[in-house]
Amino acid sequence: MSGSTRDAVMGRIRRAVGANPANDAERRAVVAARLGAAPAGIVPKRGQLPPGERLDLFVAMAEKADATVTRLTCYDAVPDEVAGYLRERNLPAAIRMGRDPRLAGLDFSATALTVTTGPSDGDDLSSLSHAAAGIAETGTLFLTSGPDNPTSLNFLPEYHLVVLDAADVVGDMEAALAQLRERHGKGVMPRSVNFVTGPSRSADIEQTLLLGAHGPRSLHILVVGDLV
Amino acid sequence: MQITSQTFKANTVKALADVDLQRALKHVEKGFIGKRQKAADALPEFEALRDSAMAIKQHTLKHLDLYIEAYVAKVEASGGKVHFAEDADHARRIFLDIARRRKAKTVTKGKTMISEEIGLNAFLEENGITPVETDLGEYIIQLRGEHPSHIIAPAVHINRDQVEADFRRFHVDLDPKRDLLKPETLLSEARQILRQKYGEADIGVTGANFLIAETGTSVIVTNEGNGDLTQLLGKCHVVLASIEKIVPTLEDTAQILRVLARSATGQEMSVYTTLSTGPKRPDDQDGPEEYHVVLLDNGRSNMLGTEFEDMLRCIRCGACMNHCPVYHAVGGHSYGWVYPGPMGAVLTPSLIGVDKAGHLPNASTFCGRCEAVCPMRIPLPKMMRHWREKEFESHLQPATARAGLGLWAYFARRPKLYRAAVSFAMPALKLLAGPKRRFRKLPLAGGWTKWRDLPAPEGRTFMQAYAQSGHGHMRSGGRETAR
Numbered sequence: 001m002s003g004s005t006r007d008a009v010m011g012r013i014r015r016a017v018g019a020n021p022a023n024d025a026e027r028r029a030v031v032a033a034r035l036g037a038a039p040a041g042i043v044p045k046r047g048q049l050p051p052g053e054r055l056d057l058f059v060a061m062a063e064k065a066d067a068t069v070t071r072l073t074c075y076d077a078v079p080d081e082v083a084g085y086l087r088e089r090n091l092p093a094a095i096r097m098g099r100d101p102r103l104a105g106l107d108f109s110a111t112a113l114t115v116t117t118g119p120s121d122g123d124d125l126s127s128l129s130h131a132a133a134g135i136a137e138t139g140t141l142f143l144t145s146g147p148d149n150p151t152s153l154n155f156l157p158e159y160h161l162v163v164l165d166a167a168d169v170v171g172d173m174e175a176a177l178a179q180l181r182e183r184h185g186k187g188v189m190p191r192s193v194n195f196v197t198g199p200s201r202s203a204d205i206e207q208t209l210l211l212g213a214h215g216p217r218s219l220h221i222l223v224v225g226d227l228v
Numbered sequence: 229m230q231i232t233s234q235t236f237k238a239n240t241v242k243a244l245a246d247v248d249l250q251r252a253l254k255h256v257e258k259g260f261i262g263k264r265q266k267a268a269d270a271l272p273e274f275e276a277l278r279d280s281a282m283a284i285k286q287h288t289l290k291h292l293d294l295y296i297e298a299y300v301a302k303v304e305a306s307g308g309k310v311h312f313a314e315d316a317d318h319a320r321r322i323f324l325d326i327a328r329r330r331k332a333k334t335v336t337k338g339k340t341m342i343s344e345e346i347g348l349n350a351f352l353e354e355n356g357i358t359p360v361e362t363d364l365g366e367y368i369i370q371l372r373g374e375h376p377s378h379i380i381a382p383a384v385h386i387n388r389d390q391v392e393a394d395f396r397r398f399h400v401d402l403d404p405k406r407d408l409l410k411p412e413t414l415l416s417e418a419r420q421i422l423r424q425k426y427g428e429a430d431i432g433v434t435g436a437n438f439l440i441a442e443t444g445t446s447v448i449v450t451n452e453g454n455g456d457l458t459q460l461l462g463k464c465h466v467v468l469a470s471i472e473k474i475v476p477t478l479e480d481t482a483q484i485l486r487v488l489a490r491s492a493t494g495q496e497m498s499v500y501t502t503l504s505t506g507p508k509r510p511d512d513q514d515g516p517e518e519y520h521v522v523l524l525d526n527g528r529s530n531m532l533g534t535e536f537e538d539m540l541r542c543i544r545c546g547a548c549m550n551h552c553p554v555y556h557a558v559g560g561h562s563y564g565w566v567y568p569g570p571m572g573a574v575l576t577p578s579l580i581g582v583d584k585a586g587h588l589p590n591a592s593t594f595c596g597r598c599e600a601v602c603p604m605r606i607p608l609p610k611m612m613r614h615w616r617e618k619e620f621e622s623h624l625q626p627a628t629a630r631a632g633l634g635l636w637a638y639f640a641r642r643p644k645l646y647r648a649a650v651s652f653a654m655p656a657l658k659l660l661a662g663p664k665r666r667f668r669k670l671p672l673a674g675g676w677t678k679w680r681d682l683p684a685p686e687g688r689t690f691m692q693a694y695a696q697s698g699h700g701h702m703r704s705g706g707r708e709t710a711r
Contacts, residue, residue, distance in 0.1 A: 009314065012525075013532060016533035017289070017293060019293055030291065031476075035442050038477040039479060119514040137496075140497055151460050151514055152460060173485070187442055189443045192503065200451065205368075206255050207255040207259035215454075215457070
């Protein structure tokens with residue numbers, strides 16, 4: 001059924017765009033070239049800054065999108081920051097996280113936190129993820145799924161805490177995409193890639209903006225280290 | 229869904245008299261226009277990005293067959309499946325096949341206009357499957373048994389107090405004395421109720437803002453996170469998308485994303501942009517077991533290569549309706565089908581026929597704001613004019629309108645006669661109007677004078693006034709001299 005529909009739809013498209021055996025090779029070459037080269041187009045100058053200023057822009061843009069940001073000198077400071085964040089908000093001293101090696105290496109023993117690992121079943125109030133990159137242009141976190149970073153941690157808990165290595169803060173979306181290709185291979189994607197800009201929100205009732213729709217009500221970013 | 233585009237005029241009369249609707253529509257003008265302008269002004273490259281986004285779609289449409297081929301191959305390589313659907317009925321049957329095979333009872337849904345286009349919810353209910361809308365606006369209108377009145381703000385026609393009344397009516401298990409005065413409490417009530425639905429769903433349905441040929445990826449853009457939860461937690465993810473959603477590469481997607489949110493809600497970036505590629509991987513801890521894409525044509529391939537091809541660049545941002553004085557006055561339901569506002573006035577006749585939707589392209593003042601703000605630079609007024617021509621050619625207008633236009637055309641093609649006639653008619657009309665200088669009724673213009681008085685002409689024609697003003701270098705014949 002679908003096969004014949006596919007032929008019918010594709011046949012109509014080919015006729016409409018003027019595809020024929022004479023121009024087939026040339027058209028295919030054009031498409032293959034574009035898919036292969038993936039040209040960048042217009043990249044806003046806003047994010048094209050020296051590393052320190054780029055990080056400042058990331059923080060400013062993330063805060064503009066209602067995220068909160070904290071700067072930490074090293075990974076060892078993460079457990080205390082997480083514990084303090086939950087305590088200040090009178091939240092239960094429990095956090096759910098993935099098995100990302102950069103998080104798995106953290107020592108939470110000095111805190112009163114109960115740390116569990118794995119995807120969220122919806123009952124966790126707070127979660128901790130590790131971002132693949134931060135995009136300064138818009139203050140956006142770039143998170144990729146995988147065995148170490150379950151996607152449910154990004155959406156189900158009410159408080160989402162995300163660790164971001166300062167060295168992974170890039171200027172623009174294109175730089176994050178280039179990094180993705182480098183890590184996973186050209187044309188290969190993790191199952192889920194999430195660009196996250198601030199906590200969830202809705203303006204569906206009288207265009208009044210409210211934070212905390214179906215995703216997290218609060219997004220807290222822990223930027224670790226300095227850009228070299 | 230019942231199409232009522234044929235009765236557009238009657239729909240607008242009802243809409244103009246609807247007090248609640250008029251109250252709600254005030255938010256459109258107030259909310260969207262300023263925010264878009266601010267976001268556009270804050271990015272120096274915004275206009276260049278519009279050109280870039282337009283060029284990407286133009287290039288893609290010219291090579292659509294090959295990009296679809298590449299896309300399908302990539303989806304299959306990642307373990308997903310693409311189903312081509314000829315029309316709405318076919319798309320529904322494909323969906324039902326998947327649902328039956330998975331013995332589905334509940335389907336959660338992120339926002340998808342294609343679902344509205346194919347009338348999926350009513351069809352699922354007929355077949356004993358419960359659809360649950362998870363976008364707050366969509367959830368509200370599903371409770372009310374309505375359809376979206378806006379493509380990105382589906383419940384923009386409803387006020388807070390109406391939502392409160394609906395929630396009290398449907399959420400009967402909750403304390404009837406609870407305080408629902410604040411929009412925040414309404415939002416958290418909906419959040420609580422929908423929360424448990426995601427994981428229970430046998431299928432999660434979403435639309436797609438983009439389908440990426442380079443990687444076989446579907447992209448959704450949301451602020452609430454509901455679509456993201458829908459596609460993550462449903463045991464099977466079904467994407468409903470139409471053929472023109474294809475873009476070549478990740479970089480091309482980034483170009484268009486930069487104009488999408490800014491044009492839609494005035495955000496730099498929507499909160500969530502989620503790229504999904506295939507089903508759960510062997511070592512993944514979450515994600516759907518199956519991944520399907522229903523790729524719908526429904527008349528679009530017939531628009532390719534015609535004067536309506538430009539419409540296939542549309543990215544459904546809603547900027548055209550947010551800036552449309554007609555939409556501000558009559559709201560989305562008046563348009564009588566899925567797509568309202570200027571983009572609907574062009575797309576609807578293409579998809580359901582100009583015989584059913586001929587009124588829509590006439591519902592424009594041709595002020596040009598829609599084209600001025602369209603991120604994809606779609607010449608919407610020009611295409612509405614194409615539809616008006618087609619409507620005239622196929623004799624769809626009433627005889628009086630045709631006769632009137634024919635009479636006007638007779639004079640318009642004979643400039644000397646035209647000028648002679650108007651220089652006679654203008655003083656005559658001034659005289660006829662009397663001291664009030666306006667007409668309450670005019671023969672053959674009842675459609676106009678039913679709603680407002682026609683101001684009487686001042687007595688001179690424009691050409692006469694212009695010549696006498698000293699600004700124009702006109703000969704007595706009124707013809708412009710060589711510059």
